[in-house]
Amino acid sequence: MNEPWSTSFEARMNKYIHLLPLHVHRAMLDYVLERRCPGDFLEAVLSNKLKEAVLFADKTNRGAIVEIVSFCMNALPSECWGSDEKVNAWIDNKDETY
Secondary structure, eight states: OOSOHHHHHHHHHHHHGGGSOGGGHHHHHHHHHHOOOOOHHHHHHHTTOHHHHHHHOOHHHHHTHHHHHHHHHHHSOGGGSSSHHHHHHHHHOTTOOO
């Protein structure tokens, strides 16, 4: 990448953060920046498991699932979402930086 990853993520995140319900902001940031497990609902979304995401979603997240996926597509690096393997690798590689 041409610029530091965290700087580009911050810019993209700020552009698309309005897509996330407020109570999801911290969990998403902690997942991407700190590589913390995001909880069942977000982990299902990030792993591209629609059925599980819907089952784990609270009422707010269920109504915002399209916007949350749009946030992932537009704001997150492809290395950290899209499959179980990517999510697990992201969480497991806490020492890796961009």
